[in-house]
Amino acid sequence: MKLKDLKNRFFNIWKTTDDTGQQVARGSILVLLSRVLIKSLQLIKTIILARLLFPEDFGLFGLASLTMTFVGTIFQHGFNTALVHHKESNSKYLNGAWTVNILRNTLVALVLFFIAPNLAAGFFNNINVIPFIKVLAIIVFFEGFQNIGVILLNKELRFNKKFFYDISAVFIEISAVIIAAFYLRSPWALLIGVAFGKFADIILSYVFHSYRPRFKFNLEVTKQLFKFGKWIGLAGIITFITRQGDAIMIGKLLTTYDLGLYSLALSLGTLPSTEISKVMGNVLFPFFSKIQNDLELLKSSFIRLFRVLYAFIIPALIGIFTLNNEIVYIVYGSKWTAMIPILNIVLIIAILRSFELIVNPLFLGIGKPKINTYILTIQSIIMFSLIVPLAKMFGVVGIALSVASSLLISQSILFFKIKHTIKLGFKGFFNIISLPIIASLIMFNIMHTLKSIFLITNPFILVLYIIFGIIIYFISIYLLDKVFGRKYYESWLWLKKNI
Numbered sequence: 001m002k003l004k005d006l007k008n009r010f011f012n013i014w015k016t017t018d019d020t021g022q023q024v025a026r027g028s029i030l031v032l033l034s035r036v037l038i039k040s041l042q043l044i045k046t047i048i049l050a051r052l053l054f055p056e057d058f059g060l061f062g063l064a065s066l067t068m069t070f071v072g073t074i075f076q077h078g079f080n081t082a083l084v085h086h087k088e089s090n091s092k093y094l095n096g097a098w099t100v101n102i103l104r105n106t107l108v109a110l111v112l113f114f115i116a117p118n119l120a121a122g123f124f125n126n127i128n129v130i131p132f133i134k135v136l137a138i139i140v141f142f143e144g145f146q147n148i149g150v151i152l153l154n155k156e157l158r159f160n161k162k163f164f165y166d167i168s169a170v171f172i173e174i175s176a177v178i179i180a181a182f183y184l185r186s187p188w189a190l191l192i193g194v195a196f197g198k199f200a201d202i203i204l205s206y207v208f209h210s211y212r213p214r215f216k217f218n219l220e221v222t223k224q225l226f227k228f229g230k231w232i233g234l235a236g237i238i239t240f241i242t243r244q245g246d247a248i249m250i251g252k253l254l255t256t257y258d259l260g261l262y263s264l265a266l267s268l269g270t271l272p273s274t275e276i277s278k279v280m281g282n283v284l285f286p287f288f289s290k291i292q293n294d295l296e297l298l299k300s301s302f303i304r305l306f307r308v309l310y311a312f313i314i315p316a317l318i319g320i321f322t323l324n325n326e327i328v329y330i331v332y333g334s335k336w337t338a339m340i341p342i343l344n345i346v347l348i349i350a351i352l353r354s355f356e357l358i359v360n361p362l363f364l365g366i367g368k369p370k371i372n373t374y375i376l377t378i379q380s381i382i383m384f385s386l387i388v389p390l391a392k393m394f395g396v397v398g399i400a401l402s403v404a405s406s407l408l409i410s411q412s413i414l415f416f417k418i419k420h421t422i423k424l425g426f427k428g429f430f431n432i433i434s435l436p437i438i439a440s441l442i443m444f445n446i447m448h449t450l451k452s453i454f455l456i457t458n459p460f461i462l463v464l465y466i467i468f469g470i471i472i473y474f475i476s477i478y479l480l481d482k483v484f485g486r487k488y489y490e491s492w493l494w495l496k497k498n499i
Contacts, residue, residue, distance in 0.1 A: 034163045038170045039271055045174045046267055049181055049189075050332045055260025057187040062259050063251050064132035064191075066244055067120040068140065072108050076236040098148035098213035105144025112137030124251045135191055139198050146202050149211030165208040173197025238376040242383065242406075246399050249387050258396040261339040264332070265400075269346030272316030273354040288365025299422040302362060304491040307432050311488055313354055314436040315443060315473045317347045322447050323465060326456040345400040352407035359418050371417055379410035435488065439476035443469050 049058075116137075117130040153162040177193025184192075206212075250259045288298065320327065321344065328340050356375070363371045383406035390398030419425050447469050456462050481488045 030160060030163045034166050037167060041170060041174050045178060047331055048178055050264065050336060052181045052185055056256045058263050059256030059259035060128055061132065061187045061190040062247060062263050063124050063126060063129045064136055066247055067116050067133050068112060068136045069240060069244060071111050071116055073236050073240040075104050075108050094148050094211065095214050095216045099215050102144040105140055109137045109141035112140060132191055139195055142202060143198050147205035147209055147211065148213050149209035150205045153209065161208055165204055168204050169197055169201040172200040238373055238380055242376050242380040245380065245383060246403050249391060250396060250399055253391050254396055262342055262396050264336065265339045265342040265346045269343050270350045273313040273350040288362050299424065302422060303432065304494050306358060307488055307491045309358060310433050311436050311477065314433065315440040317351055318440040318444050319469050321347050322444050326462055330459055330462055341397050342400050345404055348404045349407060352411050355411050356414060359414055375410050375414050378413060379406045382406035382409055435477055435480045435484065439473050439480055442476045443473045446472055
């Protein structure tokens with residue numbers, strides 16, 4: 001391809017189009033570019049903070065964040081998601097949702113400031129968490145004034161603006177937390193980063209969208225949005241229990257040191273998989289909403305996007321497993337080596353959770369949010385039935401095992417749901433993931449053998465190994481795909497054609 005063609009294709013990504021398939025393809029690329037940049041910045045932030053702070057610092061801030069998220073989840077209404085799904089998005093609906101957001105955040109802030117701190121300190125047996133929760137309460141109050149208009153960036157598939165909006169807020173937050181950590185060397189640096197990021201997000205929401213909401217409560221609108229949003233709100237509560245139940249139990253049964261190790265293992269292990277899948281939901285949910293009545297287009301689009309995503313997710317996770325010891329010791333430092341066995345289980349959690357995060361936008365898009373709630377409920381029940389005995393037997397590793405076990409069972413049920421919905425059976429799903437698995441195993445064996453000959457002793461050699469692993473994988477999957485029907489190449493062409 002000529003340089004001019006590459007240049008034109010790059011600039012076309014940032015343009016809007018009336019073609020829905022083309023817009024979702026361009027949106028997918030923009031979201032992926034956004035996540036690559038954001039996650040690269042966050043990885044740099046995490047490495048710097050891991051060198052400046054200690055596991056206990058991450059754990060203490062984690063307890064405060066858990067408390068804030070718990071209270072916020074109880075009062076979650078799901079109106080923002082309902083607005084994306086709802087066919088109308090006029091000022092009546094936007095103003096009504098924005099007004100409810102302010103009232104809801106005010107209530108959450110009051111609970112966080114006056115009630116939650118002492119309860120959390122007693123539950124976690126740690127009074128140091130109290131001032132952190134009170135500062136977070138103030139941040140939550142102002143967060144309610146974020147411009148509701150930014151919701152339309154997703155609904156209208158305007159991912160070019162969403163790209164710069166997301167990048168700007170994250171860049172400000174990361175810059176603030178790194179500067180604060182250099183000077184303070186305490187968990188307060190993490191709180192300062194959150195504060196700068198949230199206030200930047202509020203300001204930027206008015207910069208990137210021209211809509212100006214007004215405080216106007218509308219009972220009719222509230223009822224209509226609540227009808228759909230109640231399932232999102234209920235799913236949010238169950239999601240919190242399922243997603244954060246492990247961290248809560250670590251804070252209750254173990255120590256802030258264990259929570260710090262677990263949180264950093266999750267951050268590293270989920271970096272290339274669940275985070276990408278989660279953000280892709282911002283593209284897939286409005287896209288599936290638009291084509292929800294066309295079953296064939298729904299199925300073909302889902303398979304193509306699923307195939308491309310897993311061609312990157314699977315090798316990334318196996319690559320981390322291959323170099324786990326070297327990555328932790330060289331990048332994060334010797335004080336974090338105790339998280340290696342946790343990280344290995346987190347990689348299993350990541351691949352299972354990525355499936356859920358890709359499938360859920362499909363069910364939301366076709367108007368079946370109850371399925372997500374149902375799956376999360378099962379997952380939560382299984383996890384909490386295992387978490388205490390496994391924690392007593394294996395400590396923080398046992399808690400990770402309980403999460404992996406609950407995901408394995410719940411995702412099996414979700415698979416049968418997707419099979420019934422779009423007629424994607426086991427054979428079809430196996431065809432999607434088989435070649436990336438084989439190519440990744442080829443990469444693993446070559447790199448594992450090479451490690452026994454040439455030891456990884458510094459960051460430069462580690463980077464060379466990562467680059468070498470990427471080259472091996474893409475050569476392997478290219479040759480395998482060429483032999484077995486070029487399905488991955490066809491999916492890539494479909495994506496490229498629509499950019």
